[in-house]
Amino acid sequence: MDDTPDNHPETARPAPRDHAVVLGAGIAGLLAARVLAERFARVTVVERDELPEDGPRFRPGVPQSRHVHILWSRGIEALERLLPGITAELTAGGSALLESPRDFLWLSPADWFGSVPGARVLVGARETVDWTVRRAVLRDPRIRILGGTLATGLLPGPDGNRSVAGVTLREGDPITAALVVDATGRGSKTPAWLAALGHPVPETTRYDSHLAYSSRTYAVPADADRRWHGVYVQGRPDSPRGGVLVPLDGDRWLVTLIGNGEHAPPTKDPAFLEFARGLRSPALHDALRGAEPLSDPVGFRGTANEWHHYERMDRRPDGLLVLGDAACRFNPVYGHGMTVAALGAEALGEALAGLDAERIPAAARRVQRRTAEAASVAWQIATSEDLRYPGTEGPPPDRATRFLQGYMSRVMVGANTDPEICARFFGVLSLSAPPNTLLTPWTVLRVLSKWRLPTAPTTEDYPPHHAAPPRVSP
Ligand SMILES: Cc1cc2nc3c(=O)[nH]c(=O)nc-3n(C[C@H](O)[C@H](O)[C@H](O)COP(=O)(O)OP(=O)(O)OC[C@H]3O[C@@H](n4cnc5c(N)ncnc54)[C@H](O)[C@@H]3O)c2cc1C
Structure with missing residues (x-):
């Protein structure tokens, strides 16, 4: 290990200014490393799993990889900007670049979508996405990954608990760094690690359907x-x-x-x-x-929307950021987690632009606020849709949310019958267009002109543009 060894975390030395450490080699951690390598001479990614070197493989740290993962158009764009050529690598590795709803038989809560364009979507094995992104990120010689290494806590800086100076590991010496990024996903221990340093824990908002x-x-x-x-x-x-x-x-x-x-x-x-x-x-x-x-x-199971509001914390140490699912996760059914991870990395890059490495630790709070903004639209979509389900636990919907739910039901009816509304709906769902594109006077008039109560289903077995396959006796 080439980092300053330190067997006494409580008396940590100043962190090397040219070194950042990222916890977790999932998509959020890898993309954060890619961005940080533009600002720090060295970036170390600490990953608890041993990482396969010979190709995509299941690994226990990302158990959700066995389930359908789609990457919406906004995520594809962000990924491509961060790692030029990655889309071609992903499709060469077997992922498919599709158009939704055109390439799907898709029954919405109202009715079938037509065979029309809406938004691009990348579909493939999650293991392949992680493997391809990891390979691309590791082409940067400033980045290295320590596989099979479990992070166990935060190392306080020499000023007591006002800054973080690195991480402790289950085995081996702590790693010192000017910036620590927690991207350990849904099981993040940062609230407990902060408490151990005498800091408050972030407020959490949770909706569970x-x-x-x-x-x-x-x-x-x-x-x-x-x-x-x-x-x-x-x-x-x-x-x-x-x-x-x-x-x-x-x-x-x-x-x-x-x-x-x-x-x-x-x-x-x-x-x-x-x-x-x-x-x-x-x-x-x-x-x-x-x-x-x-x-x-x-x-x-365990698909709740959960936002740990690190961006709202008044008292928090310098030199610490929390990204990806570790900060905010969504009900996966809307397919937004990886796209938001990519948007968070983009926001990280924008927030760090113009800052030299020495100033980054003290700017962590402002940077955290910028990266949190990347989650807000996906959060709004997931939580307001989940609140339609009577068993959903969480703060009840306010009037604005109830109004939006009603309006979105009508948008859905319009999107099933009108290609223009469909394109706008998918623009928003894919996070490529802001939600207010569904609230322009043109869209509102067009949606209202298609008025039909969405609770009166017209669902047929198959969409009108697609006949059912011949039925055979079982
Ligand atoms: C069932 C399901 C389906 C989903 N479908 C979609 C979808 O269709 N589209 C979409 O965009 N998103 C989807 N998601 C969400 C997506 O999986 C997550 O948003 C995304 O994986 C978040 O990336 P991450 O890097 O933050 O966390 P993760 O991908 O979970 O990575 C965290 C990494 O941290 C490592 N780690 C954990 N603890 C430690 C530690 N102490 N020390 C070192 N390393 C550690 C883990 O081993 C892992 O490698 C789905 C999620 C679920 C649960």
Whole structure:
């Protein structure tokens, strides 16, 4: 280890000014390292998992990788700006660049989307995304990753607890650094680590709709319908079960079933397929007819929206930032976490522009506020949609949220029938356009002209532009 060894954290020495340390080699940590390498001579990424060197692999630190992961257009753009050429590398590695809703059979809470453009979306195995991003980030010689290394706490600076001077590890000497970035994801220990240094913990806002996932892979059958690339049957409060099917490399499908509370999807056969059969449309179940499962279903719970408000803390040490899921995570069903991680890294780069490394630790609070802004639209979308579900725990919706929910129900009806409204809706959902593009006079008039009560479903088995496949007897 080439960092200053220090076996006595309580008497830490001044941190090397040219060194930043990032905890966690997930997408937020890797992209933060990429940005910090522009400001610091050395960036060390501390990762608890041993990282595979020979290609994408599942690893326990990112258990959500077994479930459908999409990257919305705004995330693709941000990733490409941070790592030019990455989209081509991802598609060469088997990820698919699709257009939604055009390339999907997609049943919204109101009705089917048409076969029209809306927003680009990258679909692929999460392990491949992480592997490809990691390989690209490590081309920068200023960045190194210490795999198999668990961070266990924050090292106080020589001024007591007013600054952070590095991290302690489960094994080996602490690592000193001028800036510590926690990107350890949903299980972040920073609140406890701050408390151990005598700091207050951040306030937390939490909304939990108790959504559960169950996912497995299939071999694409030889006679599969090739007119679409994916299927998405969304649930809604009066029928809170849904399912999504996306393509994976190697001619595979990844199927994720979702449900709230007592509607949690099963993780056993044959209940998995039965659940798919009971969705609002049989399209996903029909697609799986004759498809050979390649894995057992795996479940995932713990999908609450949770925002630790580090950006609001008055008393916090210099030299510490918290990014990605460690700061703010979302109900994954809206597909925003990775995009927000990329936006957070972009915001980090903008906030650090013009600052030399020496001034960065003291600017951490301001930088934290900038990176927090990157989460606000995704947070608004996820929490206001989750609050439609009666079992959602969290602060009740205010009048503005209730008004927006009502209006968005009408937008959804419009988006199902009008390509212009559809494009605007997907612009916002993909985080590529600000939410107020749905509130311009033009859009409001157009939405209201399509007025129809969204609670009166017109759902058919299949969308009008897409006939059902011939039915065979079971
Ligand atoms: C079921 C599910 C489905 C999802 N689907 C989507 C989707 O479709 N689209 C989307 O954009 N997002 C999706 N997300 C969200 C997305 O997975 C996260 O937002 C994203 O992974 C956050 O990245 P991160 O780097 O902050 O955290 P993570 O990816 O969780 O990475 C954290 C890293 O920190 C490491 N670590 C943890 N503790 C320590 C420690 N003490 N010391 C050292 N290392 C440590 C871990 O091993 C891991 O490598 C989904 C999430 C879930 C749960």
